[in-house]
Amino acid sequence: MSTEVSLDELVAELNARIQNLEALPFPQVREEVFAVLQITDYIHRAGVERLGERLTKAGLLEEVLQDPAVNLLFTLYNQNPHDQASLAEQALELVRPYMQSHGGEVEVLAVEDGVVHVRLQGSCKTCAASAATLKNGIEVALRNGLPEFKGLVVHEPEPDEPIPGLIELPMAGMGAPIPTTVHAPVFTQVAEFSGLSQTHVTPVLAGDKEVILVRLGAEVYAFDCTCPGCKMPLNEAKLSSNVIVCTWQNCAYDARNGQRVDGVEGASLRIYPVSVQGNRVLLATDLQARELFSR
Numbered sequence: 001m002s003t004e005v006s007l008d009e010l011v012a013e014l015n016a017r018i019q020n021l022e023a024l025p026f027p028q029v030r031e032e033v034f035a036v037l038q039i040t041d042y043i044h045r046a047g048v049e050r051l052g053e054r055l056t057k058a059g060l061l062e063e064v065l066q067d068p069a070v071n072l073l074f075t076l077y078n079q080n081p082h083d084q085a086s087l088a089e090q091a092l093e094l095v096r097p098y099m100q101s102h103g104g105e106v107e108v109l110a111v112e113d114g115v116v117h118v119r120l121q122g123s124c125k126t127c128a129a130s131a132a133t134l135k136n137g138i139e140v141a142l143r144n145g146l147p148e149f150k151g152l153v154v155h156e157p158e159p160d161e162p163i164p165g166l167i168e169l170p171m172a173g174m175g176a177p178i179p180t181t182v183h184a185p186v187f188t189q190v191a192e193f194s195g196l197s198q199t200h201v202t203p204v205l206a207g208d209k210e211v212i213l214v215r216l217g218a219e220v221y222a223f224d225c226t227c228p229g230c231k232m233p234l235n236e237a238k239l240s241s242n243v244i245v246c247t248w249q250n251c252a253y254d255a256r257n258g259q260r261v262d263g264v265e266g267a268s269l270r271i272y273p274v275s276v277q278g279n280r281v282l283l284a285t286d287l288q289a290r291e292l293f294s295r
Contacts, residue, residue, distance in 0.1 A: 007072060042273035042284060045077050049275065052079040084111035084148065091145025095137045097188045106138060114150030116142055187275050187282035194279055196220065201244060203235035206283050211272060213281060214255045216242060222274040222283055223258055227251050228267035244269070
């Protein structure tokens with residue numbers, strides 16, 4: 001008898017274990033576990049995005065999407081060009097920064113025959129004027145980004161509304177998806193790739209967060225703007241090869257992971273998840289910066 005496990009069974013097992021973690025009576029443990037899941041999601045998402053871009057350029061994307069496992073992976077990370085929900089999510093990235101600035105969020109519930117079903121979340125759902133304005137913005141974004149868009153249906157919020165930013169892991173077959181509590185990072189555009197210096201860091205403001213962007217060739221990294229060594233701002237820091245050099249006390253950090261590299265014991269730079277999509281540099285503004293190398 002074959003011991004091979006189907007994709008449906010693996011997804012169901014993963015969902016069950018995540019739900020078990022959520023039920024643990026240890027808030028700190030849950031927070032750390034879900035932080036790991038968020039960072040893992042970011043790493044995988046960046047890889048899938050770049051893989052999709054290269055497969056598209058090579059004309060191979062359609063072929064690889066015939067594989068159920070690849071199709072599921074690309075659907076999970078909103079990179080499946082045939083999945084209407086993925087296309088709707090991508091289109092709404094244009095209006096999410098405005099909504100989040102007003103304490104709101106939009107959840108895509110389903111796309112059926114070109115009709116997109118959404119639910120407004122956060123403070124925007126309680127204000128009629130705000131909801132009407134946001135609905136118009138959502139319609140414009142969907143009309144521009146979803147070729148087969150036919151209409152928009154805004155659903156009333158549920159009494160026990162889930163936390164914004166949750167994603168679902170769909171079953172590989174025809175079964176209904178099982179909701180999970182894995183948080184999908186919310187990426188917001190903070191800069192243009194073509195405008196990033198390769199000799200100095202590029203300071204940007206993401207909401208109330210002061211962040212520096214570092215461009216190393218085709219790669220971009222994002223860190224907190226404060227030097228852990230001298231507690232001074234890094235907005236004028238220089239790049240030397242793959243090293244960030246603080247102009248105040250010459251503290252030096254690896255520009256790829258934030259680790260201190262000048263031989264001095266001390267904290268590492270706190271890093272933010274970042275994604276490059278074409279000429280757009282996107283930052284996960286809903287996540288806290290974290291040290292990859294704690295001491």
